[in-house]
Amino acid sequence: MNRSVLVMLCSILSVGVIAVAQPQSGGRLVWALYEEPPTLDPIGSTLAVQHMINDHIFEHLCVFDNEGRLQPHLCTDWTVSSDGLVWDVYLKPGITFHNGKPVTAEDWVYSLERTRRIGPRSGFYEPVDRYVAVNQYTLRIVLKRPFPRILEILTLPDAYVVDKDTVEAMGDSFGIRPPLNGTGPYELAEWVRGEYILLKRVPTYDHGPSWRTNQGPAYVEEVQFRFIRDDNTRVFELINGNVDITPFIPASLYDIVLAAPNITFVEQVRNMTGHLAINAKHEPLNNPLVRWAIAMAIDRESIVQIAYRGHAHPAYILCSPSQLGFPHDSYDSVKAFYPATNIELAKVYLEAAGWVDNDGDGVREKDGKELRLSLWTQLSTEDRLMGQIIQSQLAKIGIATEIVSIETGTFYGALVTQARHDLALGMSGYPFAMDFLPFQHHTRSIKGSNYSFYDYELAPVIDALLDTAQLLPTEEERYAALAEALKFIGVASVYIPLVWPMYPLAWKTDRVGGVEEVIKHVFKTQVDSIPLDCLEYYIKK
Amino acid sequence: MWQYLLKRLLTLPIIVWIVVSIIFFVMRIIPGDPAVLIAGPFATPQQIEQLRVIFGLDKPVYLQYVSWLRALLRGDWGISFQTRSPVLPLLAERLPKTLQLTGLGLVISLLIGVPLGVTAAVKAHSIVDYFSTASAVFWLSIPAFWFALILQLLFAAKLRWLPISGSGAGMWTLDNLRHLVLPALAIGLPYAAQYLRFTRSALLEVLLQDYIKTAWSKGLPHRSVVYKHALRNALIPIITLLGLRIPWMIGGAVIIENIFAWPGMGSFVVQAIYNRDFHVVEGFMVILAALVVITNLVVDLLYVMINPLIRYE
Numbered sequence: 001m002n003r004s005v006l007v008m009l010c011s012i013l014s015v016g017v018i019a020v021a022q023p024q025s026g027g028r029l030v031w032a033l034y035e036e037p038p039t040l041d042p043i044g045s046t047l048a049v050q051h052m053i054n055d056h057i058f059e060h061l062c063v064f065d066n067e068g069r070l071q072p073h074l075c076t077d078w079t080v081s082s083d084g085l086v087w088d089v090y091l092k093p094g095i096t097f098h099n100g101k102p103v104t105a106e107d108w109v110y111s112l113e114r115t116r117r118i119g120p121r122s123g124f125y126e127p128v129d130r131y132v133a134v135n136q137y138t139l140r141i142v143l144k145r146p147f148p149r150i151l152e153i154l155t156l157p158d159a160y161v162v163d164k165d166t167v168e169a170m171g172d173s174f175g176i177r178p179p180l181n182g183t184g185p186y187e188l189a190e191w192v193r194g195e196y197i198l199l200k201r202v203p204t205y206d207h208g209p210s211w212r213t214n215q216g217p218a219y220v221e222e223v224q225f226r227f228i229r230d231d232n233t234r235v236f237e238l239i240n241g242n243v244d245i246t247p248f249i250p251a252s253l254y255d256i257v258l259a260a261p262n263i264t265f266v267e268q269v270r271n272m273t274g275h276l277a278i279n280a281k282h283e284p285l286n287n288p289l290v291r292w293a294i295a296m297a298i299d300r301e302s303i304v305q306i307a308y309r310g311h312a313h314p315a316y317i318l319c320s321p322s323q324l325g326f327p328h329d330s331y332d333s334v335k336a337f338y339p340a341t342n343i344e345l346a347k348v349y350l351e352a353a354g355w356v357d358n359d360g361d362g363v364r365e366k367d368g369k370e371l372r373l374s375l376w377t378q379l380s381t382e383d384r385l386m387g388q389i390i391q392s393q394l395a396k397i398g399i400a401t402e403i404v405s406i407e408t409g410t411f412y413g414a415l416v417t418q419a420r421h422d423l424a425l426g427m428s429g430y431p432f433a434m435d436f437l438p439f440q441h442h443t444r445s446i447k448g449s450n451y452s453f454y455d456y457e458l459a460p461v462i463d464a465l466l467d468t469a470q471l472l473p474t475e476e477e478r479y480a481a482l483a484e485a486l487k488f489i490g491v492a493s494v495y496i497p498l499v500w501p502m503y504p505l506a507w508k509t510d511r512v513g514g515v516e517e518v519i520k521h522v523f524k525t526q527v528d529s530i531p532l533d534c535l536e537y538y539i540k541k
Numbered sequence: 542m543w544q545y546l547l548k549r550l551l552t553l554p555i556i557v558w559i560v561v562s563i564i565f566f567v568m569r570i571i572p573g574d575p576a577v578l579i580a581g582p583f584a585t586p587q588q589i590e591q592l593r594v595i596f597g598l599d600k601p602v603y604l605q606y607v608s609w610l611r612a613l614l615r616g617d618w619g620i621s622f623q624t625r626s627p628v629l630p631l632l633a634e635r636l637p638k639t640l641q642l643t644g645l646g647l648v649i650s651l652l653i654g655v656p657l658g659v660t661a662a663v664k665a666h667s668i669v670d671y672f673s674t675a676s677a678v679f680w681l682s683i684p685a686f687w688f689a690l691i692l693q694l695l696f697a698a699k700l701r702w703l704p705i706s707g708s709g710a711g712m713w714t715l716d717n718l719r720h721l722v723l724p725a726l727a728i729g730l731p732y733a734a735q736y737l738r739f740t741r742s743a744l745l746e747v748l749l750q751d752y753i754k755t756a757w758s759k760g761l762p763h764r765s766v767v768y769k770h771a772l773r774n775a776l777i778p779i780i781t782l783l784g785l786r787i788p789w790m791i792g793g794a795v796i797i798e799n800i801f802a803w804p805g806m807g808s809f810v811v812q813a814i815y816n817r818d819f820h821v822v823e824g825f826m827v828i829l830a831a832l833v834v835i836t837n838l839v840v841d842l843l844y845v846m847i848n849p850l851i852r853y854e
Contacts, residue, residue, distance in 0.1 A: 035812075038623035045623065046581030123585040172626045193634050194804025195708060226707065228802040232690060233706045236698040240705060409573035409817050416577050416589075428582055439583045447586040 023214065023513060027539030028222040032234045032246040036194065036227040041175025042158045043119035051157035052528040053225055056199050058160030058182035061089060061108070061139075062151050063531035065211040068324050068522035070152055073209055073531075074103070074161065074183065075139075084146030091137040097163045098179065098187045098202055105133035110164040112154070119158045123448075124435060148473050149434065155531070185218040185534055199223040208535045213517055219538035238263065238506060244539075245507035245515070247527050251311040252381075254504070262510040268524040270503040271322040272429030273315050276390065276496040279421050281453035284371065288457065289353035291493040294423070295339035296346035297397045298390060303498055307385035311504075315497035316340075318437075318489055319482075322500075322524060325433030327483035334483055337490035338497065346397045357398050364398035373422035375401040378411050383425050386498065390425075415451040424451065427501070431529045433482060438466045441489050452494035462488045513538045542845070549841070553834045560830040561823055565609065568819050569602050575622050575817035596622055609823070618827070619820030623813070628824040632806060636828065638708055639805030642724055642798070643790045647783075649729030650736055655779065657733075658740025663767055665745060673737060680734035685793060689727035689800045696723060706802035724801040728794060732786060739782050743775035750774075776847050784840035788833045 037050035042058060044050065063073045072078075078089045095103045109131045116125040127147035132140040141150055153159070166181040167174050174180075178188045185208070186199035201218050208215035226243065228234040235253050237243040239260045249257055249265075257265050276298070284290045300314030316335045319326050327334050350356075355364035355371050364371040373394075377387040387403045394401050401423065406414070414420040428449070430436035439445050442463055443455045462485055469481035489495065505525040507515050514536035523529045576592035577584070593599045597608065612619060618628040661673040680688075697705040703723050709716035747753060748771050756766045795807035806825060813821035844851045 038621070039625065041625075044625065045579070046583065120579070120581050120588070121583055123583060123588055172620075176624060176626050192804060193631070194638070194809060195802065226802070228706055229808060230706075230800045230802065233693065233800055233802055236693065236705045240698055240701065242705060407815060409578055409815050410571070412577050413573040417574050418572070430583070435583070445585060448580075448584050448589060449582050 023219050023536075023538040024541060025217075025219050025538075026221045027541075028224055029220045029512065029537055029539060030224045030226060030242065030244045032226050032228045032237055032243040032248075034227075034229055034231075034234065034248040036197075039175035040180060040188065040191075040197075042160045042162060043115055044175050046120050046157070048528040049225075053197060053199070054157065054160065054182075055184070055531060056186040056223060056534045057180050057184045057188060058162065059184050060155050060159060060531070061161075062155055063209055064155060064324075064522065065209065066521045070155070071209060071211065074207075078151065084148065085143045087141040087143070087150060088134065089139045089141065089151075091139060092207065093137055095183055095207060097166075097181045097183055099163070099166075099181050101163060101165070101181075103161055103183060104136045105139040106136075107161050107164060108139045109133045110167075111161045112159060114162070114167075115158045121156055121158055123439075124153050124156055146471060149470060149478070152432065153435070185216055185532065186223060189222070195227065197225045199225075208532055212532060212535050214535045216535060218535050219514070220534070223534065238508070241508060241511070243508075244512045245505070247503070247505045247525070249504045249506055250381075251309045251502075254309075254311065257506050262508055263506055264509045264515070265504065265506045266519065266525050267311065267502040267504040268519075268526075269313060269320060269322045270429065270501045271320050271431050271523070271526060271529070272427050272501060273318055273320050273497050274312075274386070274425070274427045274499040274501060275315075275318065276498055277415075277421070277424045277426050277452055278494045278496070279419055279423070279451070279453055280494045281419055284353065284355070284366070285373075285422060286456075287353050288493065289349045290355070292339045293346040293349040293353070293397060294394065294399065295493045295496045296342045296349070297393050297399070298496060298498065299341050299393060300498055302393075303386055303389050306389060307382045308499060308501065312499040312501045315500045317486055318440075318495055318497050319433045319486055320429055320500050322431075322503075322526065323429060323433040323436065324431060324522065325437075325479050325482050327479065327486060330480075330483045334486050334490070337487040339490075339493060343396055350397060350399075355398070362395065362398060363400045370400065371398060372400045372402065374404055374420075376404045376406070376411060376415065376421040376424040378408055378425070379405055382501075386425055390423075416447060416449075419451070419453055421451070425498075426451075431523055431526070434469065434478060437482065437485060437489070438470070440495065441485070442466050454492060454494040458488050458492045462492065511540055513540050546838075546842075549838050553831065553838075556834050557827055557830040561613075561826050562606070562610075564823055564826045565606055565819075566602070568817070568822055569605070573817045574598075575819065578816050579622050609820075613827075618824045621813075621821050622818045623816055623821075628820045631809070631821065632824050632828065635804060635806040635809055637712060638803060639791060639794055639798070639807060641712065642721065642803055642805055643728065643787070643794050645721055645725040646728030646732065646790055646794075647787065649725055650732035651783075652733075653730070654733035654736025655740050658737040659744060659767065659772060661737065661741040662744035662748060665741075670741075674741070677734040677737045680731050681738075683731070685727065685731055686796050686800060688731065689724070689797055692723045692727055693800065706800075708804055720801075720803075724797050724803050727797050727801075728790060732790065735782065735786070736779065739779050740775065743778045744771055747771045747775045773847060777844060780840050780843050780847070784836050787836045788829060791829060791832065 033049045035049055037047050038045055040054055042054055059074050061075045062070050065071045074095055075089045075091050078087055080087050091105060097103060112131050116122055116128055127143050127145055129142045129144045134140045161183060163181045166179060180188045185202055185205045187202055189200040190198040201221050203217050205216040231250050231253055234246055235249060235256055238246055257263055278285050278291055280286050304312045304314055316338055350364055354366045357364045375387055375391060377383040384405055391401045391403060415424055428440060439449045441450060443459050446453055446455060465481055465485035469478050472478045472481055503525050517536045518530060518533040519525050521530045527533055576589045576598060580589045580592055597605055621628050621631055657673050661670040664670050693705055696702050704720045707720055709720035711717055753771055756770050794805060795811055798805045798807040810825045
């Protein structure tokens with residue numbers, strides 16, 4: 001798949017009349033989010049909504065620009081030792097926390113050590129040995145082994161700089177109540193639990209990234225994040241003008257939003273892939289012939305049309321076109337390694353594996369045992385429909401499935417720690433394929449985020465390719481190695497790609513400006529991942 | 542009487558202890574690991590194990606129970622796994638909004654249900670009675686979430702008379718009350734139907750008693766017979782229902798809070814159940830169990846006030 005196809009995938013469903021207006025200061029922008037973060041402490045959770053709010057308040061050393069290139073943000077430059085183990089990062093002088101205290105290398109050491117030691121993403125920082133403040137404006141990163149992507153990793157949603165004094169003074173309340181004392185364009189003004197978070201503009205903010213049209217201060221005076229869990233309520237509030245923008249609308253409500261006046265609605269491919277996970281720990285799923293047969297029985301188009309009402313794209317590899325690292329140039333060759341839909345060949349594979357329907361009841365048997373599998377899904381409408389569709393598709397090749405639909409907590413507990421599933425429907429992703437793929441496919445993630453329990457056959461090769469990809473010096477080489485890993489992942493067929501879902505964003509055209517500028521970013525409408533997008537929005541008067 | 546009251550008050554902590562102990566063990570028996578959920582999708586097995594140690598989940602369940610109970614007796618309700626902050630303030634800042642919503646819902650249900658029930662009983666087998674009874678059946682039949690959505694769609698989204706969601710600024714301010722109307726109606730009206738049915742049947746039974754016939758034959762005014770003699774005696778089953786329904790209303794508020802984005806305890810606790818945030822659920826159950834016990838005690842005391850023949854020894 002090339003980039004032009006990707007652009008086509010990123011379809012704008014409806015564009016109202018976009019008034020051309022000059023950005024102006026003032027006003028309140030109201031976001032509706034579907035859930036409330038438990039805390040705004042950067043190391044508090046991995047929720048996307050938390051990242052979205054925190055990115056208004058805190059800042060990173062580097063950020064990704066509109067084209068997906070890593071750019072210095074709170075630093076000016078960096079140097080790397082010849083052995084690749086020592087990175088000296090030169091901090092931008094004159095950056096202060098919201099209380100006026102200058103940001104120094106000591107603050108970075110405190111923040112990044114805190115993230116590395118007790119943050120929920122500490123696994124990402126495994127290559128780091130220690131952080132050292134060389135002087136006031138030089139941060140040294142000492143690695144255990146060469147890791148060229150270290151500055152990319154430090155753009156993760158918990159690698160912000162925080163003020164040690166504030167964290168210690170606030171104790172358990174840090175992240176729960178003001179002040180948060182970040183360095184970003186906004187500060188936390190009020191948090192009414194269960195209802196909203198209110199941010200106020202920092203009028204002195206002046207160090208926005210050079211590639212942003214506005215480097216600061218932000219145009220919008222106040223940003224309110226309202227937490228509205230019910231989908232209908234969120235849409236009613238948007239249509240009635242009480243909410244200006246929302247990124248979360250289920251496909252079932254698209255028609256209502258499209259029919260409303262003054263609302264622009266855009267949806268683009270999400271950085272996630274819906275998949276069918278196979279527990280390859282035991283028979284019969286430890287046999288690649290059976291796994292390939294399952295993969296070949298699946299018709300993705302019907303899943304897209306029925307479960308997603310057409311608002312998704314069939315996925316043929318385990319990486320989304322919206323992830324950095326998607327093999328745009330070698331897509332077709334990677335795709336060729338994933339079993340394509342072919343019912344007749346699927347039946348042949350099952351017979352070759354010894355599974356035959358002797359009694360004519362439609363279910364294959366081997367050694368007196370029927371080919372019956374459990375299929376675990378979560379409770380969302382899409383998941384349950386997908387479960388039913390896959391159940392009927394597998395029945396066509398003589399595999400009987402029993403659907404187990406349960407809530408998320410039980411689902412992951414059963415999969416990760418107890419391996420109770422045969423098949424499971426999941427949805428996972430992250431903006432960077434380079435980080436995401438090892439978490440889903442590397443054997444060291446088994447009993448963590450890899451619930452295929454696949455640690456034989458091709459697993460050592462996949463591990464080696466994923467590890468190698470991390471170490472290669474240039475992005476080109478890294479992505480090429482990743483593409484090779486994706487091929488072997490396809491052959492292993494323990495995760496079968498199903499759909500690339502869409503990420504909708506709707507906003508009131510007569511109220512909000514700057515959104516078009518924001519979605520120019522490589523992450524498109526996925527506003528919970530776009531760095532410092534808050535600088536671009538403005539309220540039309 | 543005072544001895545009885547004291548005895549009931551002393552049983553309060555025992556009942557709360559039994560309820561929360563059951564919840565404690567149930568939460569730990571059901572599948573789902575808080576460490577897996579909190580660690581998120583990119584967790585390594587080591588991180589998950591590390592979280593188990595931090596939360597004390599690596600210890601045997603009976604040891605977790607003992608240390609949790611000890612802390613509870615000291616007034617320490619534990620730490621939320623999600624927010625890593627104490628549970629008590631998290632619940633305390635949401636409790637007033639839940640009590641406000643269910644309180645007004647209760648008032649609405651009583652103000653509508655009891656007078657309509659009285660009217661239906663007094664004018665039994667009339668058009669008024671048939672209409673009231675049919676309305677009650679309608680309100681009891683429709684699902685709460687559907688009724689809430691209809692109210693929201695009609696009065697907020699379409700007519701724009703009232704806000705769609707949220708709780709407005711402050712407590713008991715005009716803005717707050719405007720936000721409160723629809724969710725309180727959504728909670729109160731289905732319960733009003735129950736009170737209507739109960740009041741009607743209880744009052745009908747009393748109105749057939751000999752002492753009521755005597756009151757009529759003495760020529761007492763209608764209002765005096767119905768409200769002073771009959772309704773007072775019919776109140777016992779209504780108050781019993783009230784005692785049973787208050788905890789139900791708090792539990793049922795979850796759906797309404799969700800639909801109207803009302804910042805009460807309901808949606809917070811549901812999320813805590815999904816996330817296996819044990820201490821938040823246990824803390825909520827302490828509050829709910831205490832409310833049930835206190836409500837039942839108040840109901841028992843109301844019996845005495847209504848019927849002087851009732852004595853607690």
